[in-house]
Amino acid sequence: MKLFKEFEDKLPENILEEVKANLPDKCSESRTRKILEAVYKEYKSSVADPGENVGLVGAESIGEPGTQMTLNTFHFAGVSEMNVTTGLPRLIEILDARKTIKTEITEIFLKKPYNEGKDIKEIAESLKETLFRSFLKEISINIASLQMTIELDEQKIKNAKLTPIKITKILEKSVKSFKFQLEKDKPIINVKSSSKDIALNEIYKLKESIKDIFVTGIKGIKQVLPVKRGSEFMIVTAGTNLKEILKLDFIDTCRTTSNNLYEIEKLFGIEAVRQAIMNEVMKVLDAQGIDIDMRHIMLVSDTMCMSGRLLGINRYGIVKEKPSVLARASFETPIKHIINASLRGEVDSLNSVIENVMLNQPIPVGTGLPGLVTKVK
Amino acid sequence: MTDVFVNNKFSGTINDPKEFVERIISERRMGKLPISANVTYFEDLNEVHVETCSGRAIRPLIVVKDGKSTLTDKYIEQLEKNEITWSDLLKQGVIEYLDTLEEESTLVAFREEDLTAEHTHLEIAPITIFGLATSLVPFGNFNHGVRLNQGSKNQKQAIGFYVSNFFTRLDMDVNLLHYPQRPIAETIMHSTLEFNKHPTGQNVVVAIMSYQGYNMEDAIVINKGSIDRGLARSTYYRPVISEELRYSGGLIDEIGIPDKEVKGYRSEHDYRYLEEDGIIFPEAKVTEGDVIIGKTSPPRFLSSMDEYNLTTSSRRESSMVLKHGEIGVVDFVVVTENSEGNKLIQVRLRDNRIPEIGDKFTSRHGQKGVISYVVPEQDVPFTADGIKPDIIFSPHGIPSRMTVSHLIELIGGKVGALSGRYIDGTIFDSEKEEDLRQELLKLGFRENGTEVLYNGITGEQYPVQIFIGDMYYLKLKHMVANKIHSRARGPIQLLTRQPTEGRAKEGGLRLGEMEKDTFVAHGASLLLKERFDSDKTIVPVCENCGIIAVYDGRKERSFCPICGDEVEISNVEVSYAFKLMLDEFKSLLVYPKLVLEGKY
């Protein structure tokens, strides 16, 4: 198509593709040109004008509906223990780029036979972090012989597709100073110290610490929930460990993701975080039924990722990165900023809004942006 | 075993909690324990709590025994004959006070007819479940609770006849209503409180209709003829107080007309009302800037020079002057001494307040509004009998708020005004709406309270009947005369050179951070600069060292305090607040260097 070539410089590729796909079957050249010209006109009028204060308009556009958001957590139907922070607390969490978030969630998509529901329950269970305490029936300590006997729950071991021998080996691996011996045909482990002189309270300490030994599953996955979304089965988990989950072979690695931004930054890089922020914010806003133009959120996301690291919109994040001393000082703890700036001999070139408001100069935005250049000589 | 807590402190255990609680209650009724002692047994916690401390809300109830009120006819007879009093009833255990905790374990009957064997107490009267101000709302039981609260809140702000000896009192900031009236629709609390000795409002004719859109959004339209006849006029009293203070070194303030040599002397015109003793004479009409009490004070800081030269010239003027926007007439002057023996002058100013656009009014049902229009009397709608409403209230205020009592009071007031009696609107025990309607019908009016009204401007009959009747209306103390404010230019603060804040100081209206953002969002850069121009200054800046230079007025040129006058110095326009900030930086030992660029 020659026509489309002509508009290649004027319109972005994806818009051209969209026009191409939606053209009527028999479309004359002159009509196509008219369509493309109309699209171009529309496109040009949607572009932000030079000097438009997109940041502040974005802040107002997100901030105003934000006042209407409710402070509630959303419960998964049927499972009362698993809830997700949504609404304003979650929004603050995302935009602040909090290191620890209230509820970590991983959405695991599965490969072909499994996403139709094959062994979904077993797969889900196998992901769950299981500690030694869940296989215990009883622990008793013989004070005279300084021995400990552990009685295992055979049924539970069977359910987890393990054997008492395997569990004993795991225990041996993680506790070096004690010897573990499995009794024959009985799910009972005798625990003895490897050295002879040993204090009684060390056995008591072991009795507590042994319960938290990791046995099977994936570390960090506290709860699992198989759900059906549309026609597809998937697993939602509380707690994340994407690095380990992605190693599993039955998982669709292309779509599986978590809501922990720092984890995404570490595993996939800053571009992925940029997208993740947008997705997470949109998820919150959609749940609240709030309609905010995507581009405002894109701008926020860009700002947070601009430096190559994930930065929150707060004193420790992007405000710290502001080049202007006066802008930083006007936000919080002014004396600290001024004194540090004077130690470094910082120069404020008055490029942004707040500094110019302080000095009562025209702000370099909108009508204050253009300047008249004349030659004097 | 049950734990017993006395005033939230563990004090022992008992075996039979129920018997224990019963014994405490019966001993209290016998007068062996104080009437304010309360006891509760929490079955789920298995704890008994005894409370005797102060600060709990307690309320009286009639004790019920075996489904029968202990307040028998015998007691009532004795009470009527004044043979026994309230405290006798308390002593005999007929009435007892319960706190909120003990109330949990009781079953209180609302009326005597409702009593069953299970009931433990009986309300003295249904109205006692309300507070003092709330029980003054007539027919309040027809309302939503929220409106009842708002109605009683509004009543507290009403202007009325607050004390009878107001002539001899010098209260701060007080309003007094002219011609206050006793409400036609009353509750029992009005007579209990002797409300007719200190009423707070007036009975007015109210039509519920719209009037050319002037009474939209809670506004009310008022009849100018009614105002001319004295409706809702009030007097505002404001005291001006000054005393001769004593200072160390035997120095003392002096009340009198200040000498012309005194520091800060105002013009002679400002002192024109003062008599020889330096105090204004009664009935002087004063406006802002006029001196009420002339006074001079000794100098604040004695420098070494002044100590040898204690003449009048070193004294400063400290008269009491009427602030911006205040007017009035001197009503009353008191010359006395305060507790320390210093001379004390108190002057009371009075200001006549005629209702005007913006004054706030309310009925007793949380239906408050401000005057939006004062209609000339000839334009007010009238009934076939020639009755013109004093106030026109918008019908849109009714459906969403569901203040049914407002409507019933209107009918009740109409009946009362026509038949010349007071209507009982006591909450839960009021006269029945049906009876009032029938009475209105007998008086020759439509039983639903509507009448045919005629347009006051065209004389045409309105196509619908208008609900019209009498109501008690209250004028609230929020009057525009105390609040109206505007400023084009005026005083500035000494430190920042920005406009002062507040009406009394003729201050500006702040354009805050968020308001600033709206200018920024519109890209209205130069408009924003202009709005913040209030403290702009032109400062000379040394181009060499970047510090603010000094302008020498005698030589008509600037010089730099560091580099001298052989450097280039440019004038720069900045806000004074910025110049102040640079000075503060210097006090922190931070060197703020201005780098100027691009003159052209």
Ligand SMILES: [Zn+2]
């Ligand atoms: Zn200099």
